[in-house]
Amino acid sequence: MVDLVGDFYREAYRCMDAGAWRGAMILIGATVEAAMLAAIVRLEQSLRRDGYWPDDKSNPMSWPFSKLVKVSKAAGWLTPVTPSADSEAVGYDVNDAIRHVETVRNLAAHPGRYARDPAPDFSDVTAMMLVFDLVDRVALAVFDNLGLAAQLEEKRRDSPGESAGS
Numbered sequence: 001m002v003d004l005v006g007d008f009y010r011e012a013y014r015c016m017d018a019g020a021w022r023g024a025m026i027l028i029g030a031t032v033e034a035a036m037l038a039a040i041v042r043l044e045q046s047l048r049r050d051g052y053w054p055d056d057k058s059n060p061m062s063w064p065f066s067k068l069v070k071v072s073k074a075a076g077w078l079t080p081v082t083p084s085a086d087s088e089a090v091g092y093d094v095n096d097a098i099r100h101v102e103t104v105r106n107l108a109a110h111p112g113r114y115a116r117d118p119a120p121d122f123s124d125v126t127a128m129m130l131v132f133d134l135v136d137r138v139a140l141a142v143f144d145n146l147g148l149a150a151q152l153e154e155k156r157r158d159s160p161g162e163s164a165g166s
Contacts, residue, residue, distance in 0.1 A: 001038035005031055009139070021128040022108040028135045029065075029105025032098070032142050036068040037061070039077065039146045047075060065102050073098075077145040101138050104131060 012027035040047065040060045047053045052074040054067065072078050078098050107119045120127055 001034060001041065005034045005038060005143075008034055012136075016129075016132055019125065021122045021132070024128075024132055025104045025108040025122075025135065028132065028139055029101050029108075032101050032135075032139050033065055033068060033105075035139075035142050035146055036072045036077070037063075039075075040068065040071055043075075047071065050075070065105075069098055069102070072142075078142065098138055098142075101135050104135055 008027050008031040012024050012031060015021070015023035015027060037060060040063075044053070044060070052071055054071065060068070060071075069078070104120070106113045107117065108114075108122070113119075120131055122128060
């Protein structure tokens with residue numbers, strides 16, 4: 001599962017570098033989701049012992065994003081994310097940044113959601129860079145809390161075709 005997280009993360013950066021913002025948002029969101037899922041599956045026994053496991057008998061592999069978030073928050077894995085000055089200036093609320101990840105991912109991936117809810121302009125490069133920066137900060141905070149940050153940063157840097165400084 002950690003390899004999948006790394007694959008998603010590298011692909012998100014490839015999409016960003018190519019200006020394929022919908023793909024970048026879907027993949028960075030999938031990266032966060034896969035990281036939470038990997039941790040939940042790996043730490044099931046301690047999550048149950050500490051009372052963070054849901055009362056139902058469902059398999060975490062079938063949990064929606066919201067349930068992964070609920071367990072991850074209860075376990076203390078999701079910490080506040082400090083926005084960059086640019087993302088704060090355009091009004092992105094980062095008080096609950098993980099919800100922002102889910103919202104952006106859903107707007108990028110689900111046509112019905114995009115049609116009925118206010119959506120970012122995926123053709124606005126400046127806005128998309130700001131949104132990607134914020135979502136990437138959330139992803140890195142999740143990875144850091146789960147002990148994945150160093151592994152994923154190394155994978156991203158080693159990926160062929162990555163732009164310097166991204």
